[in-house]
Amino acid sequence: MGDCIPRRLGNFYLEECIGSGYSGSIFKAYNIHTHSYVALKVQHLDHECPTNKYERGFYPVLQGCEGIPMLWASGVQDKWDYLAISLLGPSLDNLIKKSGKAVMDLRTVCSAAIQIITRLQSMHGREILHRDIQLGNCVIGRGPTEQTIYMIDFGFSKRYIDPHTRRHLPESKEKRDFIGNYWFTSVNVHCRGTVPTRRDDMEAVALMLIHMLTPNGLTWTRNGVPKTDELHERIKRAKKRSSPESLCRGMPSVFEEFLRYCRKLKFAECPDYDYWKEEFRELARQQGFASGIEEFVWPPPPLPVKPAHVTPRRVVAAPTANMENILHDLAKLQLNDRPILGDQTNIPAPPKPDKPEAKKPAQLGDVIEISSDDEDTSRATQPRAAPTRTSKAIELSRLQRALLDAKNNAAIADAVAEFTTLLQSSRSRALTIDGFAFLDKLYKQLANPSTDARVQPLRTSRTRSGSSLDGGSSGQAPSSKLNIVAGLRRDVGSAQDRKVLAKMVADFGAVTDKSSGRNITKDGFAFLEGVAERLRALT
Numbered sequence: 001m002g003d004c005i006p007r008r009l010g011n012f013y014l015e016e017c018i019g020s021g022y023s024g025s026i027f028k029a030y031n032i033h034t035h036s037y038v039a040l041k042v043q044h045l046d047h048e049c050p051t052n053k054y055e056r057g058f059y060p061v062l063q064g065c066e067g068i069p070m071l072w073a074s075g076v077q078d079k080w081d082y083l084a085i086s087l088l089g090p091s092l093d094n095l096i097k098k099s100g101k102a103v104m105d106l107r108t109v110c111s112a113a114i115q116i117i118t119r120l121q122s123m124h125g126r127e128i129l130h131r132d133i134q135l136g137n138c139v140i141g142r143g144p145t146e147q148t149i150y151m152i153d154f155g156f157s158k159r160y161i162d163p164h165t166r167r168h169l170p171e172s173k174e175k176r177d178f179i180g181n182y183w184f185t186s187v188n189v190h191c192r193g194t195v196p197t198r199r200d201d202m203e204a205v206a207l208m209l210i211h212m213l214t215p216n217g218l219t220w221t222r223n224g225v226p227k228t229d230e231l232h233e234r235i236k237r238a239k240k241r242s243s244p245e246s247l248c249r250g251m252p253s254v255f256e257e258f259l260r261y262c263r264k265l266k267f268a269e270c271p272d273y274d275y276w277k278e279e280f281r282e283l284a285r286q287q288g289f290a291s292g293i294e295e296f297v298w299p300p301p302p303l304p305v306k307p308a309h310v311t312p313r314r315v316v317a318a319p320t321a322n323m324e325n326i327l328h329d330l331a332k333l334q335l336n337d338r339p340i341l342g343d344q345t346n347i348p349a350p351p352k353p354d355k356p357e358a359k360k361p362a363q364l365g366d367v368i369e370i371s372s373d374d375e376d377t378s379r380a381t382q383p384r385a386a387p388t389r390t391s392k393a394i395e396l397s398r399l400q401r402a403l404l405d406a407k408n409n410a411a412i413a414d415a416v417a418e419f420t421t422l423l424q425s426s427r428s429r430a431l432t433i434d435g436f437a438f439l440d441k442l443y444k445q446l447a448n449p450s451t452d453a454r455v456q457p458l459r460t461s462r463t464r465s466g467s468s469l470d471g472g473s474s475g476q477a478p479s480s481k482l483n484i485v486a487g488l489r490r491d492v493g494s495a496q497d498r499k500v501l502a503k504m505v506a507d508f509g510a511v512t513d514k515s516s517g518r519n520i521t522k523d524g525f526a527f528l529e530g531v532a533e534r535l536r537a538l539t
């Protein structure tokens with residue numbers, strides 16, 4: 001455009017440029033009246049997409065939400081449109097690039113998850129979609145707010161509730177320009193051209209978190225901004241092809257569950273923000289980051305537990321969550337001001353569990369690998385994105401073993417009853433991979449316990465052969481899925497034998513697999529209780 005930005009705009013003297021993007025440049029600027037600094041977002045009036053004009057409309061609606069910058073002033077001078085907003089710190093993108101790390105630590109990712117989901121909850125609560133979630137638009141504060149992640153850049157934002165009619169944005173098949181960014185915009189919006197709604201903001205968060213935990217980032221982000229349509233198409237293909245399972249391999253299961261959940265949300269459905277925040281808190285707790293996980297601490301504090309140097313033994317069977325808790329308590333234990341696990345000479349032998357659980361055969365998921373002394377300690381201070389199991393997953397593994405060891409109906413009934421109580425008492429009503437694995441084993445025990453044949457997992461896009469839902473479940477309306485579970489609940493009490501119960505379990509698994517969020521309903525819990533009761537009656 002050839003025009004030079006003046007040294008002064010309104011009451012602000014422009015100092016250094018602190019950022020630039022599609023819509024213009026951002027300067028640190030000095031208010032000549034208040035003697036304070038702001039960030040001045042300056043855009044040429046002839047810009048093809050006048051995002052400052054749009055942003056100016058959204059800021060007032062969002063004022064007062066935690067983690068949303070203040071809009072101090074705005075105006076137009078000569079050919080320049082400017083917004084004066086709170087001066088903040090670096091973006092997550094800047095922090096990650098500067099750190100030089102190929103992958104972020106789990107604490108950082110958990111606290112980013114909790115804060116960013118909270119930001120979306122506030123924005124969506126005020127009926128505004130962000131529509132351009134990316135690391136560059138998540139910026140930490142300065143001074144007293146340096147542990148807060150702010151959401152910035154509302155240039156692509158949109159109201160999803162019409163203020164006059166109070167109606168949600170309509171779905172539309174009309175072809176539209178792509179809104180968002182190449183890296184994290186949801187598959188539906190980016191590759192299928194659907195209208196962005198709350199679910200797509202959430203999916204972008206999920207992809208961003210997975211990106212942070214993927215060494216060198218998601219594959220389609222690695223070649224930079226596409227310069228041709230063909231390269232852009234390639235990105236879309238790669239994004240569309242990647243299943244949650246393949247994207248999240250080696251990560252704690254909550255990331256895969258979160259992405260799946262976002263992708264299953266209906267067009268106008270309100271995401272369960274609180275549930276996912278709690279899941280990430282829980283994951284942080286499991287990792288030993290018990291307190292302060294809501295704060296974004298940068299650089300990340302050292303790990304509470306240093307697995308290296310603990311003992312010359314290479315592999316320790318960790319029978320239950322008890323071991324995690326013991327290690328966690330040890331990590332917090334201080335000698336004067338020195339954490340005990342920070343000193344190799346103070347490490348006691350691994351404590352023996354006080355229950356006879358140590359006798360149980362060690363399972364793959366129950367193993368903590370203790371690295372040898374010669375491992376690179378700089379890496380050891382970073383949590384690994386290795387498979388992590390929550391206590392719920394550990395309990396589910398135990399119940400699966402109990403099922404396989406069950407010698408009679410009463411023992412199977414006990415395992416089913418425990419499984420039901422565990423799911424009821426957990427924050428998550430969703431059937432996880434481990435939950436489905438339990439149902440698989442239950443099916444096997446009921447249908448044909450004597451065979452060693454591998455059963456086809458329930459959690460597939462196809463239903464098990466023999467299930468009465470064969471071939472039709474995916475196309476069923478949610479109401480008919482509810483009806484199926486209600487029918488199972490009703491009929492379970494009259495099941496004549498284990499084979500009939502097995503078929504009912506298969507139907508239950510199939511219908512839950514296809515239902516939104518894989519959540520277990522009240523009828524579902526009653527059905528499971530009914531299975532346990534019926535098994536006792538059949539003894």
Ligand SMILES: Nc1ncnc2c1ncn2[C@@H]1O[C@H](COP(=O)(O)OP(=O)(O)OP(=O)(O)O)[C@@H](O)[C@H]1O
Nearest residue numbers: 019020021022023024026039086087088091136153
């Ligand atoms: N208030 C602020 N305080 C400090 N830095 C900021 C602030 N706002 C923006 N920045 C920096 O400027 C960068 C670009 O800002 P912003 O996303 O608002 O611009 P944009 O032109 O809309 O960018 P995009 O190309 O993402 O649309 C941010 O990533 C951040 O590093």
